[in-house]
Amino acid sequence: MGQEDEPFEEPGFGAEYLNNPPPDYPRISLRRGEEGTVLLRVRVSAQGQPLDWSVEESSGHRRLDDAAEAAIEHWEFEPARRGGRAVEGVVLVPMDFSIR
Template sequence: MTYPIRSLLLAAVLACAPFHAGAAGCAKPAYPRESLRNAEEGITLLGFLIRTDGSVGDTVVLNASGHPALDTAARDALSKCVFKPARRNGEPVEQWVPVAYKWWIDGDQGMNRAKRDALTLAEAGDAGALYHLSLLYAATAQTDADREAALAGLRSAAEQGQAHAMFELARRYEKGEGMPPDAGEALRWYRQSADKGDVLAIQHLKNSARAH
């Protein structure tokens, strides 16, 4: 059986700072044949370091799609991209940025297969799968109930120790997205996320310290 397929490079929806495509652009990854045969879907959430020359340095998986072939394809495609680096006092500086790749097969716009897989693992206590489920609900939200489910999943994943869920919950507290702004709670969650090694939380705290 063959499927119409799509892979989508989402904007840095969780970014604490914008990134801009450079002259070389950023090609979207090809759907891996193995994943297509197995009807694999999901969201790969990556963090990547933009070097001062705009090339991509290190990449880390902030949350996996549940399918290694999809995550590898996303990392491989991203490694070839070139971006316009951030600048501080007129000079280019290195910066970590998040980006999400949404993988889905036409006919399953709600990504229900991926949701079922993530739910099974989340119910078994997998905090990463719970965070993935919250990302899936957020990416396919049609109703307020969907958005509430996404936020509830995010909070639960953070409380269970998923490092980037902690960062995203902190960001929401800081910005007042989906909840009243609370600087104290934001800082608490940023620190917990950084303690877990989340590169964006570590960067955020360093930038905040520099600003003050």
């Protein structure tokens, strides 16, 4: 059985014990009522660290996109797994900005 045939699990970011803080809401965005969801594509190391990331889908507001990217730099992830071994992987992370 080749490595590609082994079961693959994407990286995870939702476990509470990872303590991933939400992004800071930019003050000017709050004053202007800017809301939206930023979808980030994050490449995660086998150790669970973000290696690089990019905006897959913009919130429509550059300040919110920048805040999401700044937050992801400090996050921790459950690494992807292939056949039970931790490996590098990619995950999409939605970050919601809502004034409510």
